[in-house]
Amino acid sequence: MAVKTALLALALAVVTGSASAQDDRADKLDEIKERGRVEIAVYDSFPPWSYKAESGGYAGIDVEIAKALGDKLGVSTTINAFPADESMGDDIRNMVWKGHYIGRKPADAMLHVGMAPSFQAENDQATFLGAYYNETMGFVYDAERFGADVDSPLALAGNKIGVQLDTLGDFYLTSAFQGQLRDDVEHFKSVPEAMRAFNKGELAGVMAPLGELRGAVNMLESENIDIRQVQLTGLYQNDWDVGLAIKAGNPALARALGEAMTELRNSGRLEEIFTDYGVPYRAPADAADSDSTAGR
Template sequence: MKTDRRACLRALAALPLWLALPAAADDLETIRSRGRLRIAVYNDFPPYALRGKGIDIDLGRAIAEKLGLAPEIVGFNADEDMNDDLRNMVWKGHYLGTQPADVMMHVPVDEHLARANDKVRILAPYHRESLALARDPSRIPNALSGSAAVALEIFTREKVGVETTTLADAFLLGALNGRLHDNIVHYRSVAEAAAGLKAGKVAAVLAPQGELEAALTAETRFAIDAARFAELKIDGWPLGLAVKAEQSSLAEALAAAVAELKQDGTVAAIFKRHGITYQPA
Protein backbone atom coordinates (compact mmCIF):
# COMPACT_ATOMS: atom_id res chain seq x y z
CA MET A 1 0.00 0.00 0.00
CA LYS A 2 1.23 3.47 -0.77
CA THR A 3 1.84 5.12 2.55
CA ASP A 4 2.12 8.84 2.18
CA ARG A 5 -0.68 9.27 4.63
CA ARG A 6 2.30 8.59 6.92
CA ALA A 7 5.10 10.12 4.83
CA CYS A 8 3.29 13.44 5.02
CA LEU A 9 3.72 13.31 8.78
CA ARG A 10 7.29 14.55 8.54
CA ALA A 11 5.93 18.01 9.23
CA LEU A 12 3.56 17.04 12.03
CA ALA A 13 2.74 19.66 14.61
CA ALA A 14 0.78 17.06 16.65
CA LEU A 15 -1.89 19.60 17.60
CA PRO A 16 -5.67 19.50 16.94
CA LEU A 17 -6.78 22.06 14.38
CA TRP A 18 -10.11 23.86 14.29
CA LEU A 19 -10.55 26.05 11.24
CA ALA A 20 -12.86 29.06 11.11
CA LEU A 21 -15.01 28.33 8.08
CA PRO A 22 -18.41 29.46 6.81
CA ALA A 23 -21.33 27.37 7.99
CA ALA A 24 -23.44 25.20 5.76
CA ALA A 25 -26.83 25.17 7.37
CA ASP A 26 -28.29 21.96 5.99
CA ASP A 27 -25.38 19.57 5.33
CA LEU A 28 -26.19 17.38 8.33
CA GLU A 29 -29.92 17.49 7.58
CA THR A 30 -29.22 16.25 4.06
CA ILE A 31 -27.36 13.27 5.49
CA ARG A 32 -30.10 12.64 8.06
CA SER A 33 -32.73 12.62 5.33
CA ARG A 34 -30.68 9.96 3.53
CA GLY A 35 -30.39 8.00 6.79
CA ARG A 36 -26.82 6.83 6.17
CA LEU A 37 -23.36 8.13 7.00
CA ARG A 38 -20.83 7.30 4.27
CA ILE A 39 -17.52 6.53 6.02
CA ALA A 40 -14.28 6.22 4.04
CA VAL A 41 -11.63 3.80 5.32
CA TYR A 42 -8.39 2.56 3.79
CA ASN A 43 -8.45 -0.89 2.22
CA ASP A 44 -6.00 -3.61 3.29
CA PHE A 45 -4.78 -1.64 6.30
CA PRO A 46 -4.76 -3.84 9.41
CA PRO A 47 -5.59 -3.35 12.21
CA TYR A 48 -7.68 -0.38 11.07
CA ALA A 49 -9.53 -1.94 8.14
CA LEU A 50 -9.26 -5.32 6.47
CA ARG A 51 -12.01 -7.34 4.76
CA GLY A 52 -14.82 -5.51 6.53
CA LYS A 53 -13.25 -5.54 9.99
CA GLY A 54 -10.96 -3.22 11.89
CA ILE A 55 -10.61 -0.36 14.35
CA ASP A 56 -11.61 2.43 11.95
CA ILE A 57 -14.61 0.43 10.74
CA ASP A 58 -15.82 -0.25 14.30
CA LEU A 59 -15.26 3.35 15.33
CA GLY A 60 -16.99 4.66 12.22
CA ARG A 61 -20.01 2.50 13.00
CA ALA A 62 -20.07 3.75 16.60
CA ILE A 63 -19.93 7.35 15.36
CA ALA A 64 -22.81 6.77 12.95
CA GLU A 65 -24.85 5.20 15.75
CA LYS A 66 -24.22 8.28 17.93
CA LEU A 67 -25.64 10.41 15.12
CA GLY A 68 -28.65 8.12 14.73
CA LEU A 69 -27.54 7.03 11.27
CA ALA A 70 -26.80 3.74 9.55
CA PRO A 71 -23.09 3.33 8.72
CA GLU A 72 -22.10 2.84 5.08
CA ILE A 73 -18.44 1.79 4.96
CA VAL A 74 -16.61 2.86 1.79
CA GLY A 75 -13.24 1.17 1.35
CA PHE A 76 -10.64 2.79 -0.89
CA ASN A 77 -7.05 2.27 -1.93
CA ALA A 78 -4.43 4.83 -0.91
CA ASP A 79 -3.35 7.09 -3.76
CA GLU A 80 0.05 8.73 -4.25
CA ASP A 81 -0.23 10.94 -1.17
CA MET A 82 -2.63 12.14 1.52
CA ASN A 83 -3.63 15.17 -0.54
CA ASP A 84 -4.90 12.81 -3.25
CA ASP A 85 -6.78 10.71 -0.67
CA LEU A 86 -8.53 13.78 0.71
CA ARG A 87 -9.46 14.92 -2.79
CA ASN A 88 -10.72 11.49 -3.84
CA MET A 89 -12.67 10.61 -0.70
CA VAL A 90 -13.70 13.92 0.90
CA TRP A 91 -14.20 16.91 -1.38
CA LYS A 92 -14.19 15.90 -5.06
CA GLY A 93 -14.32 12.19 -5.79
CA HIS A 94 -12.12 9.87 -7.83
CA TYR A 95 -11.77 10.28 -11.60
CA LEU A 96 -12.83 6.63 -11.96
CA GLY A 97 -16.23 7.55 -10.57
CA THR A 98 -16.01 6.96 -6.81
CA GLN A 99 -18.10 9.56 -5.02
CA PRO A 100 -16.81 11.36 -1.90
CA ALA A 101 -17.78 9.98 1.49
CA ASP A 102 -19.33 12.10 4.24
CA VAL A 103 -16.33 11.54 6.50
CA MET A 104 -12.89 10.00 6.12
CA MET A 105 -11.17 8.10 8.93
CA HIS A 106 -7.47 7.92 9.82
CA VAL A 107 -6.48 11.46 8.85
CA PRO A 108 -3.46 13.05 10.58
CA VAL A 109 -4.64 16.01 12.65
CA ASP A 110 -1.89 18.29 11.45
CA GLU A 111 -1.89 22.02 10.75
CA HIS A 112 0.49 21.71 7.78
CA LEU A 113 -1.71 19.11 6.11
CA ALA A 114 -4.78 21.25 6.79
CA ARG A 115 -3.20 24.35 5.27
CA ALA A 116 -2.35 22.42 2.13
CA ASN A 117 -5.97 21.19 1.85
CA ASP A 118 -8.27 24.13 2.37
CA LYS A 119 -11.25 22.25 0.92
CA VAL A 120 -11.39 19.94 3.94
CA ARG A 121 -11.77 20.32 7.67
CA ILE A 122 -9.68 18.00 9.88
CA LEU A 123 -11.00 17.36 13.37
CA ALA A 124 -11.77 15.01 16.26
CA PRO A 125 -8.49 13.22 17.08
CA TYR A 126 -9.29 9.75 18.43
CA HIS A 127 -5.89 8.04 18.73
CA ARG A 128 -2.22 8.94 18.80
CA GLU A 129 -0.19 6.71 16.54
CA SER A 130 3.56 6.47 17.19
CA LEU A 131 6.63 4.86 15.69
CA ALA A 132 7.95 1.73 17.35
CA LEU A 133 10.74 -0.77 16.77
CA ALA A 134 9.94 -4.47 16.72
CA ARG A 135 13.14 -6.46 17.33
CA ASP A 136 14.40 -9.98 17.70
CA PRO A 137 15.95 -10.08 21.20
CA SER A 138 18.32 -12.84 20.14
CA ARG A 139 19.94 -10.40 17.74
CA ILE A 140 19.18 -7.07 19.43
CA PRO A 141 19.03 -7.84 23.17
CA ASN A 142 18.12 -4.38 24.49
CA ALA A 143 15.74 -1.58 23.57
CA LEU A 144 17.35 1.12 21.44
CA SER A 145 17.05 4.78 22.45
CA GLY A 146 18.99 8.00 22.76
CA SER A 147 21.21 9.36 20.02
CA ALA A 148 20.72 7.61 16.70
CA ALA A 149 24.47 7.77 16.13
CA VAL A 150 24.86 5.34 19.03
CA ALA A 151 21.54 3.50 19.24
CA LEU A 152 21.26 2.66 15.54
CA GLU A 153 24.89 1.71 15.01
CA ILE A 154 23.83 -1.93 15.33
CA PHE A 155 22.13 -1.60 11.94
CA THR A 156 25.53 -1.21 10.29
CA ARG A 157 25.74 -4.96 11.01
CA GLU A 158 22.11 -6.09 11.30
CA LYS A 159 19.32 -5.54 8.78
CA VAL A 160 16.22 -3.49 9.59
CA GLY A 161 12.95 -3.57 7.68
CA VAL A 162 10.71 -0.63 6.75
CA GLU A 163 7.70 0.02 4.56
CA THR A 164 8.80 1.92 1.48
CA THR A 165 8.27 5.69 1.35
CA THR A 166 7.29 6.22 4.97
CA LEU A 167 8.50 8.31 7.86
CA ALA A 168 10.45 5.31 9.20
CA ASP A 169 12.09 4.81 5.80
CA ALA A 170 13.13 8.46 5.48
CA PHE A 171 14.48 8.57 9.02
CA LEU A 172 16.65 5.47 8.68
CA LEU A 173 17.95 6.47 5.25
CA GLY A 174 19.15 9.77 6.70
CA ALA A 175 20.53 8.36 9.96
CA LEU A 176 24.27 8.08 10.54
CA ASN A 177 24.90 10.12 7.38
CA GLY A 178 23.45 7.36 5.23
CA ARG A 179 25.63 4.57 6.64
CA LEU A 180 22.62 2.30 7.19
CA HIS A 181 21.56 2.37 3.55
CA ASP A 182 22.79 -1.11 2.62
CA ASN A 183 21.13 -2.74 5.63
CA ILE A 184 17.69 -1.18 5.20
CA VAL A 185 15.31 -3.71 3.63
CA HIS A 186 12.27 -2.20 1.92
CA TYR A 187 8.86 -3.89 1.92
CA ARG A 188 5.53 -3.00 0.37
CA SER A 189 3.72 -3.06 3.72
CA VAL A 190 4.31 -3.36 7.45
CA ALA A 191 2.78 -6.84 7.31
CA GLU A 192 5.41 -7.92 4.78
CA ALA A 193 8.18 -6.35 6.87
CA ALA A 194 6.90 -8.24 9.92
CA ALA A 195 6.92 -11.44 7.88
CA GLY A 196 10.57 -10.72 7.10
CA LEU A 197 11.24 -10.37 10.82
CA LYS A 198 9.52 -13.69 11.55
CA ALA A 199 11.57 -15.37 8.83
CA GLY A 200 14.84 -13.96 10.20
CA LYS A 201 15.52 -11.85 7.11
CA VAL A 202 15.76 -8.72 9.27
CA ALA A 203 16.58 -8.21 12.94
CA ALA A 204 14.05 -5.42 13.46
CA VAL A 205 11.25 -3.41 11.84
CA LEU A 206 10.59 0.31 12.35
CA ALA A 207 6.91 1.17 11.75
CA PRO A 208 3.76 2.56 13.41
CA GLN A 209 3.10 0.68 16.65
CA GLY A 210 -0.49 -0.28 15.90
CA GLU A 211 0.45 -1.89 12.60
CA LEU A 212 3.35 -3.74 14.20
CA GLU A 213 1.14 -5.07 17.00
CA ALA A 214 -1.40 -6.29 14.44
CA ALA A 215 1.25 -7.95 12.28
CA LEU A 216 2.88 -9.68 15.25
CA THR A 217 -0.28 -10.82 17.04
CA ALA A 218 0.32 -13.92 19.20
CA GLU A 219 4.08 -13.73 18.58
CA THR A 220 6.13 -14.00 21.77
CA ARG A 221 9.58 -14.02 20.17
CA PHE A 222 9.76 -10.30 19.53
CA ALA A 223 9.84 -7.11 21.59
CA ILE A 224 8.13 -3.89 20.52
CA ASP A 225 9.65 -0.69 21.92
CA ALA A 226 8.71 2.95 21.45
CA ALA A 227 11.04 4.69 19.00
CA ARG A 228 12.89 7.25 21.11
CA PHE A 229 15.81 8.70 19.18
CA ALA A 230 17.06 12.25 19.66
CA GLU A 231 17.22 12.91 15.92
CA LEU A 232 13.67 11.66 15.31
CA LYS A 233 11.75 14.93 15.55
CA ILE A 234 8.37 13.34 14.87
CA ASP A 235 7.73 10.09 16.70
CA GLY A 236 3.93 10.28 16.98
CA TRP A 237 0.87 11.93 15.50
CA PRO A 238 -2.86 12.20 16.27
CA LEU A 239 -5.39 10.56 13.96
CA GLY A 240 -8.80 12.07 13.34
CA LEU A 241 -11.53 12.67 10.76
CA ALA A 242 -11.95 14.83 7.67
CA VAL A 243 -15.07 16.34 6.11
CA LYS A 244 -15.69 18.96 3.42
CA ALA A 245 -14.60 22.39 4.61
CA GLU A 246 -18.06 23.92 4.42
CA GLN A 247 -19.83 21.16 6.37
CA SER A 248 -19.76 22.88 9.74
CA SER A 249 -22.84 21.24 11.26
CA LEU A 250 -21.59 17.77 10.33
CA ALA A 251 -18.15 18.58 11.74
CA GLU A 252 -19.65 19.72 15.03
CA ALA A 253 -21.81 16.61 15.32
CA LEU A 254 -18.86 14.32 14.53
CA ALA A 255 -16.60 16.08 17.03
CA ALA A 256 -19.24 15.75 19.74
CA ALA A 257 -19.75 12.06 18.93
CA VAL A 258 -16.03 11.27 19.09
CA ALA A 259 -15.69 13.18 22.36
CA GLU A 260 -18.51 11.13 23.90
CA LEU A 261 -17.08 7.85 22.61
CA LYS A 262 -13.70 8.69 24.10
CA GLN A 263 -15.21 9.71 27.43
CA ASP A 264 -17.44 6.67 27.84
CA GLY A 265 -14.60 4.27 27.03
CA THR A 266 -15.92 3.06 23.69
CA VAL A 267 -12.80 4.07 21.73
CA ALA A 268 -10.46 2.39 24.22
CA ALA A 269 -12.65 -0.73 24.17
CA ILE A 270 -12.49 -0.94 20.37
CA PHE A 271 -8.68 -0.83 20.43
CA LYS A 272 -8.58 -3.43 23.20
CA ARG A 273 -10.89 -5.73 21.25
CA HIS A 274 -8.43 -5.65 18.36
CA GLY A 275 -5.44 -6.21 20.63
CA ILE A 276 -3.89 -2.80 19.93
CA THR A 277 -2.47 -0.39 22.51
CA TYR A 278 -4.72 2.67 22.69
CA GLN A 279 -2.98 6.02 23.02
CA PRO A 280 -5.45 8.85 23.72
CA ALA A 281 -5.03 11.86 21.44
Protein backbone atom coordinates (compact mmCIF):
# COMPACT_ATOMS: atom_id res chain seq x y z
CA MET A 1 0.00 0.00 0.00
CA ALA A 2 1.10 3.55 -0.61
CA VAL A 3 1.81 6.27 1.93
CA LYS A 4 -1.67 7.59 1.10
CA THR A 5 -3.47 5.09 3.36
CA ALA A 6 -1.20 5.76 6.30
CA LEU A 7 -1.65 9.51 6.07
CA LEU A 8 -5.42 9.18 5.67
CA ALA A 9 -5.62 7.26 8.93
CA LEU A 10 -3.47 9.85 10.71
CA ALA A 11 -5.42 12.81 9.40
CA LEU A 12 -8.66 11.27 10.70
CA ALA A 13 -7.17 10.42 14.11
CA VAL A 14 -8.84 11.69 17.27
CA VAL A 15 -6.47 13.70 19.50
CA THR A 16 -5.93 11.95 22.84
CA GLY A 17 -3.02 11.38 25.22
CA SER A 18 0.41 9.97 24.34
CA ALA A 19 2.71 7.36 25.81
CA SER A 20 6.11 5.81 25.16
CA ALA A 21 7.64 2.51 26.18
CA GLN A 22 11.13 2.14 27.59
CA ASP A 23 13.51 -0.79 27.77
CA ASP A 24 16.80 -1.49 29.51
CA ARG A 25 19.18 -1.84 26.59
CA ALA A 26 22.08 0.53 25.90
CA ASP A 27 21.21 3.79 24.20
CA LYS A 28 21.59 3.55 20.42
CA LEU A 29 23.40 6.87 20.14
CA ASP A 30 26.60 5.21 21.35
CA GLU A 31 26.30 2.56 18.63
CA ILE A 32 25.73 5.20 15.95
CA LYS A 33 28.75 7.21 17.08
CA GLU A 34 30.93 4.09 17.18
CA ARG A 35 30.06 2.99 13.64
CA GLY A 36 30.14 6.58 12.34
CA ARG A 37 26.86 6.28 10.48
CA VAL A 38 23.14 6.81 11.12
CA GLU A 39 20.55 4.91 9.09
CA ILE A 40 17.33 6.82 8.45
CA ALA A 41 14.22 5.31 6.86
CA VAL A 42 12.17 7.23 4.26
CA TYR A 43 9.34 6.18 1.96
CA ASP A 44 10.60 4.98 -1.41
CA SER A 45 8.00 6.58 -3.72
CA PHE A 46 6.67 9.74 -2.12
CA PRO A 47 7.60 12.86 -4.11
CA PRO A 48 8.61 15.54 -3.25
CA TRP A 49 9.54 14.01 0.13
CA SER A 50 11.51 10.96 -1.00
CA TYR A 51 11.75 9.29 -4.39
CA LYS A 52 14.16 7.56 -6.78
CA ALA A 53 16.19 10.15 -8.65
CA GLU A 54 17.29 9.84 -12.27
CA SER A 55 20.85 9.46 -11.01
CA GLY A 56 19.84 6.20 -9.33
CA GLY A 57 19.98 7.38 -5.73
CA TYR A 58 17.21 8.92 -3.67
CA ALA A 59 16.23 12.57 -3.57
CA GLY A 60 13.60 14.67 -1.84
CA ILE A 61 12.97 16.88 1.16
CA ASP A 62 13.11 14.02 3.67
CA VAL A 63 16.32 12.69 2.12
CA GLU A 64 18.00 16.07 2.52
CA ILE A 65 16.73 16.40 6.10
CA ALA A 66 18.11 12.93 6.88
CA LYS A 67 21.55 13.93 5.57
CA ALA A 68 21.46 17.18 7.52
CA LEU A 69 20.60 15.31 10.73
CA GLY A 70 23.58 13.01 10.16
CA ASP A 71 25.82 16.04 9.75
CA LYS A 72 24.55 17.46 13.05
CA LEU A 73 25.30 14.15 14.78
CA GLY A 74 28.80 14.16 13.27
CA VAL A 75 28.28 10.95 11.29
CA SER A 76 27.43 9.94 7.72
CA THR A 77 23.86 9.09 6.70
CA THR A 78 22.56 5.92 5.06
CA ILE A 79 19.14 6.28 3.42
CA ASN A 80 16.90 3.24 3.91
CA ALA A 81 14.07 3.68 1.39
CA PHE A 82 11.16 1.31 1.93
CA PRO A 83 7.66 0.69 0.50
CA ALA A 84 4.74 1.64 2.70
CA ASP A 85 2.81 -1.16 4.37
CA GLU A 86 -0.94 -1.25 5.09
CA SER A 87 -0.73 1.49 7.73
CA MET A 88 1.79 3.86 9.27
CA GLY A 89 1.60 1.77 12.43
CA ASP A 90 2.92 -1.14 10.38
CA ASP A 91 5.69 1.10 9.03
CA ILE A 92 6.68 2.13 12.56
CA ARG A 93 6.87 -1.53 13.57
CA ASN A 94 8.83 -2.56 10.48
CA MET A 95 11.27 0.34 10.29
CA VAL A 96 11.62 1.60 13.88
CA TRP A 97 11.35 -1.01 16.62
CA LYS A 98 10.91 -4.60 15.37
CA GLY A 99 11.75 -5.15 11.73
CA HIS A 100 9.88 -6.83 8.88
CA TYR A 101 9.14 -10.57 8.84
CA ILE A 102 10.91 -10.94 5.47
CA GLY A 103 14.18 -9.94 7.15
CA ARG A 104 14.38 -6.14 6.79
CA LYS A 105 15.91 -4.71 9.98
CA PRO A 106 14.76 -1.47 11.61
CA ALA A 107 16.61 1.77 10.88
CA ASP A 108 17.92 4.10 13.58
CA ALA A 109 15.14 6.60 12.82
CA MET A 110 12.24 7.11 10.43
CA LEU A 111 11.11 10.39 8.89
CA HIS A 112 7.66 11.67 7.94
CA VAL A 113 5.73 10.05 10.77
CA GLY A 114 2.49 11.49 12.09
CA MET A 115 2.68 13.29 15.41
CA ALA A 116 -0.95 12.97 16.56
CA PRO A 117 -0.96 12.09 20.30
CA SER A 118 -3.45 9.27 19.70
CA PHE A 119 -1.14 7.70 17.12
CA GLN A 120 1.80 7.97 19.49
CA ALA A 121 -0.20 6.27 22.22
CA GLU A 122 -1.08 3.41 19.88
CA ASN A 123 2.59 2.95 18.95
CA ASP A 124 4.32 3.13 22.32
CA GLN A 125 7.25 0.99 21.21
CA ALA A 126 8.51 4.16 19.49
CA THR A 127 9.48 7.64 20.65
CA PHE A 128 8.17 10.50 18.49
CA LEU A 129 10.07 13.79 18.29
CA GLY A 130 11.42 16.55 16.08
CA ALA A 131 8.27 17.76 14.32
CA TYR A 132 9.52 19.59 11.22
CA TYR A 133 6.53 20.40 9.00
CA ASN A 134 2.83 21.12 9.26
CA GLU A 135 0.85 19.59 6.40
CA THR A 136 -2.62 20.62 5.25
CA MET A 137 -4.94 19.84 2.36
CA GLY A 138 -4.98 21.88 -0.83
CA PHE A 139 -6.13 21.84 -4.42
CA VAL A 140 -4.83 23.15 -7.72
CA TYR A 141 -7.07 24.34 -10.53
CA ASP A 142 -6.90 25.96 -13.95
CA ALA A 143 -6.92 29.67 -13.08
CA GLU A 144 -7.23 30.70 -16.72
CA ARG A 145 -10.40 28.66 -17.04
CA PHE A 146 -12.08 29.40 -13.72
CA GLY A 147 -10.58 32.74 -12.66
CA ALA A 148 -8.35 33.66 -9.76
CA ASP A 149 -10.94 33.77 -6.97
CA VAL A 150 -11.89 30.10 -6.59
CA ASP A 151 -11.76 29.24 -2.88
CA SER A 152 -13.42 25.82 -2.83
CA PRO A 153 -13.40 22.66 -4.96
CA LEU A 154 -17.18 23.07 -5.17
CA ALA A 155 -16.58 25.78 -7.79
CA LEU A 156 -15.26 23.02 -10.07
CA ALA A 157 -18.53 21.04 -9.94
CA GLY A 158 -19.34 19.38 -13.23
CA ASN A 159 -15.65 19.05 -14.14
CA LYS A 160 -13.19 16.25 -13.43
CA ILE A 161 -11.11 16.61 -10.25
CA GLY A 162 -8.16 14.27 -9.75
CA VAL A 163 -7.29 12.59 -6.45
CA GLN A 164 -4.99 9.80 -5.36
CA LEU A 165 -7.08 6.72 -4.57
CA ASP A 166 -7.93 6.07 -0.90
CA THR A 167 -6.58 9.38 0.38
CA LEU A 168 -8.07 12.11 2.49
CA GLY A 169 -8.74 14.13 -0.68
CA ASP A 170 -10.62 11.17 -2.18
CA PHE A 171 -12.63 10.65 1.01
CA TYR A 172 -13.45 14.35 1.28
CA LEU A 173 -14.53 14.98 -2.31
CA THR A 174 -16.76 11.91 -2.44
CA SER A 175 -18.54 12.73 0.81
CA ALA A 176 -18.47 16.51 1.37
CA PHE A 177 -20.93 19.06 -0.06
CA GLN A 178 -23.71 16.46 0.25
CA GLY A 179 -21.98 14.36 -2.38
CA GLN A 180 -22.24 17.00 -5.11
CA LEU A 181 -18.71 16.24 -6.37
CA ARG A 182 -18.85 12.46 -6.12
CA ASP A 183 -19.34 11.88 -9.85
CA ASP A 184 -16.62 14.41 -10.72
CA VAL A 185 -13.83 12.54 -8.91
CA GLU A 186 -11.18 10.87 -11.08
CA HIS A 187 -8.86 8.41 -9.30
CA PHE A 188 -5.11 8.07 -9.85
CA LYS A 189 -2.33 5.95 -8.39
CA SER A 190 -0.28 8.99 -7.31
CA VAL A 191 -0.38 12.77 -7.09
CA PRO A 192 2.25 13.22 -9.86
CA GLU A 193 0.13 11.00 -12.13
CA ALA A 194 -2.91 13.18 -11.44
CA MET A 195 -0.86 16.30 -12.07
CA ARG A 196 0.33 14.95 -15.42
CA ALA A 197 -3.30 14.46 -16.44
CA PHE A 198 -4.01 18.01 -15.25
CA ASN A 199 -1.14 19.33 -17.39
CA LYS A 200 -2.70 17.65 -20.43
CA GLY A 201 -5.99 19.44 -19.80
CA GLU A 202 -7.80 16.24 -18.78
CA LEU A 203 -8.71 17.58 -15.32
CA ALA A 204 -10.04 20.85 -13.97
CA GLY A 205 -8.12 20.42 -10.73
CA VAL A 206 -6.31 18.08 -8.33
CA MET A 207 -6.77 17.75 -4.56
CA ALA A 208 -4.02 16.42 -2.27
CA PRO A 209 -1.86 17.43 0.71
CA LEU A 210 -0.43 20.87 -0.02
CA GLY A 211 3.21 19.76 0.20
CA GLU A 212 2.67 17.04 -2.41
CA LEU A 213 0.88 19.48 -4.71
CA ARG A 214 3.59 22.12 -4.42
CA GLY A 215 6.27 19.53 -5.11
CA ALA A 216 4.42 18.12 -8.12
CA VAL A 217 3.86 21.58 -9.60
CA ASN A 218 7.56 22.34 -9.20
CA MET A 219 8.64 19.05 -10.77
CA LEU A 220 6.20 19.24 -13.70
CA GLU A 221 6.47 22.99 -14.34
CA SER A 222 2.70 23.42 -14.64
CA GLU A 223 1.27 26.66 -16.01
CA ASN A 224 -2.00 28.57 -15.65
CA ILE A 225 -2.76 27.17 -12.24
CA ASP A 226 -3.61 28.44 -8.81
CA ILE A 227 -3.03 26.56 -5.56
CA ARG A 228 -5.43 26.98 -2.67
CA GLN A 229 -5.61 25.60 0.84
CA VAL A 230 -8.76 23.66 1.75
CA GLN A 231 -10.58 24.02 5.05
CA LEU A 232 -12.26 20.68 5.79
CA THR A 233 -14.89 22.38 7.93
CA GLY A 234 -16.61 20.34 10.59
CA LEU A 235 -15.49 16.93 9.41
CA TYR A 236 -11.76 16.38 9.57
CA GLN A 237 -8.53 17.53 11.11
CA ASN A 238 -7.40 20.39 8.85
CA ASP A 239 -3.65 20.05 9.38
CA TRP A 240 -1.16 17.69 10.96
CA ASP A 241 2.50 17.75 11.98
CA VAL A 242 5.08 15.26 10.72
CA GLY A 243 8.30 14.42 12.50
CA LEU A 244 10.59 11.46 13.19
CA ALA A 245 10.43 8.30 15.27
CA ILE A 246 13.04 6.10 16.94
CA LYS A 247 12.79 2.97 19.04
CA ALA A 248 11.64 3.74 22.58
CA GLY A 249 14.20 3.52 25.35
CA ASN A 250 16.89 5.64 23.68
CA PRO A 251 16.68 9.00 25.50
CA ALA A 252 20.18 10.15 24.49
CA LEU A 253 19.48 9.53 20.80
CA ALA A 254 16.08 11.23 21.12
CA ARG A 255 17.68 14.23 22.77
CA ALA A 256 20.44 14.45 20.15
CA LEU A 257 18.04 14.20 17.20
CA GLY A 258 15.59 16.64 18.78
CA GLU A 259 18.36 19.18 19.30
CA ALA A 260 19.65 18.61 15.76
CA MET A 261 16.19 19.23 14.27
CA THR A 262 15.80 22.39 16.35
CA GLU A 263 19.16 23.65 15.08
CA LEU A 264 18.15 22.96 11.47
CA ARG A 265 14.95 24.90 11.96
CA ASN A 266 16.48 27.84 13.84
CA SER A 267 19.38 28.20 11.39
CA GLY A 268 17.04 28.39 8.40
CA ARG A 269 18.44 25.20 6.87
CA LEU A 270 15.04 23.45 6.97
CA GLU A 271 13.42 26.27 5.06
CA GLU A 272 16.24 26.19 2.50
CA ILE A 273 15.64 22.49 1.86
CA PHE A 274 11.93 23.08 1.30
CA THR A 275 12.65 25.99 -1.02
CA ASP A 276 14.99 23.82 -3.10
CA TYR A 277 12.04 21.52 -3.85
CA GLY A 278 9.53 24.29 -4.49
CA VAL A 279 7.55 23.68 -1.30
CA PRO A 280 6.92 26.69 0.99
CA TYR A 281 7.94 25.83 4.54
CA ARG A 282 5.13 25.51 7.10
CA ALA A 283 6.46 25.39 10.65
CA PRO A 284 5.00 22.58 12.78
CA ALA A 285 2.21 23.63 15.08
CA ASP A 286 3.70 21.71 18.01
CA ALA A 287 7.38 22.51 17.44
CA ALA A 288 7.94 23.86 20.94
CA ASP A 289 6.23 20.91 22.59
CA SER A 290 8.13 18.44 20.41
CA ASP A 291 11.49 19.96 21.32
CA SER A 292 10.72 20.10 25.03
CA THR A 293 9.72 16.43 25.21
CA ALA A 294 12.68 15.02 23.26
CA GLY A 295 14.41 12.33 25.23
CA ARG A 296 11.55 11.58 27.59
